[in-house]
Amino acid sequence: MLSYMNDNFGAEEDGNLEFYEPYGYYYPCPQTPMLRLWDELRIPYEFKKQVYRPPGIGTSPVILIISFHVDPNNMTVTMTADRLQSLIEAVKDFWHITDEQWCHTLKKFLTLAGHANWSFNVFPLLKPCLSNLYAKIAGKEKMNVTIYLNQVLLADLRWYLDHLKVASGVHLFGSEEWNIADLDFADSSHELIYINASPNGLGLYFP
Incomplete structure (x- = not known):
């Protein structure tokens, strides 16, 4: 084994x-x-x-x-408070540019993308923020090549940053415990079904 x-x-x-x-x-x-x-x-x-x-x-x-x-x-x-703050600082650092420097290396683009992708485990609705970033780096392979930023990309990151500061993570569906005694067999919308899986599909039994 x-x-x-x-x-x-x-x-x-x-x-x-x-x-x-x-x-x-x-x-x-x-x-x-x-x-x-x-x-x-x-x-x-x-x-x-x-x-x-x-x-x-x-x-x-x-x-x-x-x-x-x-x-x-x-x-x-x-997300833990320290990791959230670290992510916010990373976005701010990428976003902070000067009149003399409107570009970052491909390596820095990929680093930010990786950091953001990790956050999507708990902030899945923020994924659109990387659409223009991926468009900027498409087809590029050399890690040290410089890529210029634009206002559209910066607007995406600003939107991402604003939501990071207030997002509360993933709230899963609520669960409720129940059993056969809770079924109302007089109600046609209630039905007891036993289900099992096999290599060929699902088997359903209506007693």
Whole structure:
């Protein structure tokens, strides 16, 4: 067996925990058997990677993932304050030009584009800000070649910067727990369906 997985995440009901002896910690029930399986197969892993933040630790059960604050209970993903400030400063630095210097190297264009693309994980609606930037660098390959900025590109970055200062991140769909007892079988709009997947498609069963 040769396999590698960088990160894997899941969810479990609050309080449904199981004790993991090697670490002396309680983890969500699906997580503990996985750790024991890795132990049996002698697959290496790190303690610091076994992230679990139950309610009551800190202000909320926020998990830090690639510098994003992930709150599974509020179903939000936001950027950490320091990384957001770093991004804002990077945009300002790129945007700051003088009468003598209206250009940047291709390398600097790509650096800003990479930084902005990373932010789109939590600010997906800000993607249009790079349209004119990509148009400016299209077909260019030499990292040290200088590329002139224009007012259209600067306006895009100004729009991006203004929204960065007030954007609140990604707010996922709300979740609601329900079961068969909540169904009203007298209501024609209510239906119980069992679904399973196979290599050939989905199977639906209406009992």
